[in-house]
Amino acid sequence: MKQLHIASIPGDGIGNEVVPAAIEVLEAVSEIHGGLSFHFTHFPYSCDYYLEHGVMMPEDGLDQLKNFDAIFLGAVGNAKLVPDHISLWGLLIKLRREFEQVINIRPAKLLSGVPSPLVNPKDFDLIVVRENSEGEYSSVGGRMYKNEEEIAIQNSIFSRRGTERVMRYAFDLAKKRNKRVTSATKSNGIYYSMPFWDEVLKDVAKDYPEVETDSQHIDALAACFVTHPNKFDVVVASNLFGDVLTDLGAAIMGSVGIAPAANINVNGKYPSMFEPVHGSAPDITGKGIANPIGQIWTAKMMLDHFDEEEVGHVLLSVIESTTQDGILTADMGGKYTTKEVTAEIITRLKARA
Incomplete structure (x- = not known):
């Protein structure tokens, strides 16, 4: 036993x-x-x-x-x-x-009988794989000065080890599902970390030729969660992007009360x-x-x-x-x-x- x-x-x-x-x-x-x-x-x-x-x-x-x-x-x-x-x-x-x-994993699935706020949710069944140890939620940074001179600095930390680890987890999971991985990025606006994220994704994807790979900017991706959630299988994201997407996933299911992690x-x-x-x-x-x-x-x-x-x-x-x-x-x-x-x-x- x-x-x-x-x-x-x-x-x-x-x-x-x-x-x-x-x-x-x-x-x-x-x-x-x-x-x-x-x-x-x-x-x-x-x-x-x-x-x-x-x-x-x-x-x-x-x-x-x-x-x-x-x-x-x-x-x-x-x-x-x-x-x-x-x-x-x-x-x-x-x-x-x-x-x-x-690694943080959170599925979002349309459950029968649960009213989704979406007019046509189209039986979506996706899972977000979120990097859970670094990224935008690092504790590196600080605050200086006072009053109108005060500044706050928050550093994002993206290591190759951590980034590759979460991506490989997502690809391995996709192999058991519908063989599609979508990456959440913002390389057109975040100058260093997101191009690095995209480069690691391309390197990792070479080891999974049987998995369809896509990369979408986080703003467009969030919109697609609302308009076409059925298009997604496994979504891999950084700490912050994954956090936002998974709450959105819970919302389109119909209640945060049914969302697991x-x-x-x-x-x-x-x-x-x-x-x-x-x-x-x-x-x-x-x-x-x-x-x-x-x-x-x-x-x-x-x-x-x-x-x-x-x-x-x-x-x-x-x-x-x-x-x-x-x-x-x-x-x-x-x-x-x-x-x-x-x-x-x-x-x-x-x-x-």
């Missing part, structure tokens, strides 16, 4: 509602699968933890987490209590950086981390109406990561059959609660056994 030891960090807000829901689903998967079991260890790291201890996680927090097979994260942030730069850099980004989670460690030294795209949603916390699908779909991505793609496919199929029958939370125009949607998914999973 494959035993997976998972660190669960519900975090803030609705994370404390959707993470337990997704764990229930994974436990149902384990019952059905037979050869797969999950052992969850829960950690209270959050803004509430910060208010009590002055830090988002203890000094030895990374040591406590590093030997798990994966981290299952809910949401981080409560800006009314803790500034975002403290909560994010103290927990989420710290985990990404220290555990070398250099994975932060992947590719060298095996540390655990990868799986988290939905949505935030902590303090406005609906405690009302029992949070959409659990983003967290459950994220659990599906964790199953894929552990080479359980067949059961992951079944789980996504069950999610889509649930939405197709109109069992939706309020963010998607439905009337069902978090627990009701979760229970329906579990019932349908067991019916497939």
Whole structure:
């Protein structure tokens, strides 16, 4: 039997509602699968933890987490209590950086029964592969002077190693899908880093002759996400461009509440981390109406990561059959609660056994 030891960090807000829901689903998967079991260890790291201890996680927090097979994260942030730069850099980004989670992947797919804001979404099914460790989100820079003389300098860092790594990941993924890679660039406006990005893309593409390769400027690419999302298969992007495109991908799906994500460690030294795209949603916390699908779909991505793609496919199929029958939370125009949607998914999973 494959035993997976998972660190669960519900975090803030609705994370404390959707993470337990997704764990229930994974436990149902384990019952059905037979050869797969999950052992969850829960950690209270959050803004509430910060208010009590002055830090988002203890000094030895990374040591406590590093030997798990994966981290299952809910949401981080409560800006009314803790500034975002403290909560994010103290927990989420710290985990990404220290555990070398250099790739972020986020799918966007039209789910049956989920109303998209697009008039004709055309059954899109794409995935964005985002560089997750450098690029525009480097911490290199500074501020000088005061008042009207003040200046801020933010440096983008693009290494050949990091750029080639994310591109190869995207091409390898495309080989398993529809064999198309689109690169997000802006080499007509960003003088050094984006021409470098384009050059590395051409070098990498030579090793994947079976994959169709395209490069589009980020502004035009964002427009195409709205007008022709069905044209895309795998999109590879820098840290900032990938961040923007994936939120747009969630929007055209119909709700950020259903969007999943994975932060992947590719060298095996540390655990990868799986988290939905949505935030902590303090406005609906405690009302029992949070959409659990983003967290459950994220659990599906964790199953894929552990080479359980067949059961992951079944789980996504069950999610889509649930939405197709109109069992939706309020963010998607439905009337069902978090627990009701979760229970329906579990019932349908067991019916497939």
